[in-house]
Amino acid sequence: MGKTNRLPKIQNTQVNFFADNEIRSSDILVSYERWQALLQCKQAFLQDESEDPRRHPYMNQEVAASWIRSRNLGVNPYAVVTSPHMKPDELSKLLDQHRQLIDITNSLAKSFQDLLFSCGYLLYLFDKTGVVLLNEGDWQKFPPLFADQSSRMGIVADEHTEGTTAHELCIRLKRPVQLLGPEHYCIAFQNSIASAAPIKDENGSVQAALVLLSQPLQNPPDEETLKNLSMHSFALTTSMAVAIETGIKLSKTADELCSANKQVAALDNHLRSTTDKLIVVHHTLNATMAFVEEGIVAIDRTGKIIFTNRDGMRILKLRHEDVGKRNICEFLNHDSPLLSLAEKGEIVRVEEHISVGNDRQLPFQIVIRPIINHETNELNVAVLKFISAEKAAAKASVKTNGMAVHTFADIITESPELKKTLALAKRFAASAENIMLTGESGTGKELFAQAIHNVHRPQGPFMAVNCAAMPRELIGSELFGYEGGSFTGAERSGKAGKIELAHGGTLFLDEIGDMPLELQAVLLRTLEDKQVMRVGGNRYKKVDFRIIVATNKDLYKMVKESQFREDLYFRLSVLTINIPPLRERSGDIELLVKHFIERYCERHNWKVPQISPAAQKKISEYPWPGNVRQLQNAIIHAVNTAQGDLIKPENLPNYILVDSCPVKPDELSDTSKKIGEILCLEKLEKAAIEAALLHANNCPRTAAEVLGISRSTLYRKLKDFKIDY
């Protein structure tokens, strides 16, 4: 657009409009005089470059400054802007960006359509850079200059291209602006009134301008009509802009509400599916708990019972409606530590007496499994498992029917001697061969047998028979089983023997040296043929088992003395493991003392006492003829009598105090030479047995317990040592 010096004849100069310096709607004055003055000023300005409109008394300073800028920018006042026009793809991107604003303005324009068009207004929406985003109106009412301007969408109408306009000043000044005809820089708008209002975003920044442009005034209306037109268009523009801003805000809020609704719906779905899963888990838990044959009771932090299985209800004599109401403390002694232990967050086992109503108190072992809230570190729930005292005792018994509970990990040792044995046992365990375990009473032969079984056939049965503990005449039927009615006292339907029951697993024959000779032959046949016939029966049954035998006797000597079958001996002793006695295992006594103290205290939830150096010395000097079992029993005695922080010598069983001697274990093998006859092992053993009998008032059962040997071993030793009792 080039600059031009000629001003064409201006039409319709009869109409005069006034706008104050501040360009505020409330101050707009209409005066024929001002219109005339503005027109004169404009003409002078366009014709004479030295003319400064800022000095003109009727000129608004902002408008005057804009005229000067427009002229300096070289804007042609006699043209209508048709370029630059945005490229179609850029325009469509811009329209998308302002989609919400355009849609809201459009719909508002539609609702005011009749009013706008009947008054002859053109409606424009500009973005903040002056690009036309929307234009609506009846172009026919405008002079031919506008004829092909029916859509000016995408045109960039800023000060550079169109000079002084209402929308440009409105965006620049961030407030509503009204320009009277001559105030426009372009002659095309010379007879129109343009009212512009900014549309601001939520931060108060102008993002667009709305403009109402009146149709050119042909005849001079009376002054009152002009005033009304000016006020009316100005008020309508600003109201519409406010309505658009509100519409945008509402629409954004609606969008936010909509997305919040979606989130709520998604949360609701999640909640539903979690609830469904929880219901399934709850039912599964209930069904599972019904199978558990021990009382399970869950309590909250205060002890309130919040769940119990069938057995728990039976033990506490609860009804369904009691769950959630009754408190576990009602069933415990008032000084019970159960709740405070649960709060500590560790799994512990306590002995408790449970009283239900007026019934007598019943002893239970209760395992407490607390569930701690990791954020608050407080107890959420504690699950209690009630085990009746009898069941607990049965569980404590190692010789659980048909099951081997021990593994190699249970064998505690630091001594190189036992470690060698252990390594050998692990190697043998992997083969399917028969194994012979030799060693003194209580050295851990059965422990080894169970560990070997659990390597080789952990899923199969582990059937243990102690040949010394059983009356000789019953060993046959116990081992081989019998058919119904084969002898007096037999079960009518007959009974499977331990060999049959060991099918697929291990048969452990303890104290094999005590097996009667005639049965040794039957056993040998069974091992060779891998089949068994019950006593009184007439058919064989195939059996597949591994045999592990144990003895504390010199079996080879027995073979030589014809007390044990040589063929059976060789069959059983292919893989022999000799377990050294405790006194020959360096370091193991101290280690096992510590182990047994800790395990026993842990089981009873007692504080672990220290062992005094003097007591430890006594224990180390004692020769332990009953080996690990005897040591274990001595520790139980010591822990129970100490009842405090320290185990002293006086807490040890008497026989240790009497018999402990300052002789080192290896010296014991040469006793006759070094410490005289009294310290030879057999003598020591005999003395220990006599001391134990004395201590137990001649009761063999108690004496066996004190010595830590089995009753059958004690009876045998009493016979061997010819001790009267």
Ligand SMILES: Nc1ncnc2c1ncn2[C@@H]1O[C@H](COP(=O)(O)OP(=O)(O)OP(=O)(O)O)[C@@H](O)[C@H]1O
């Ligand atoms: N090394 C060890 N570590 C831990 N506990 C052991 C160890 N050796 C033996 N025991 C424990 O000592 C007790 C006696 O062990 P076990 O019954 O296996 O001995 P045994 O040689 O079979 O005795 P017996 O000849 O009198 O039948 C068991 O309670 C066993 O668990």
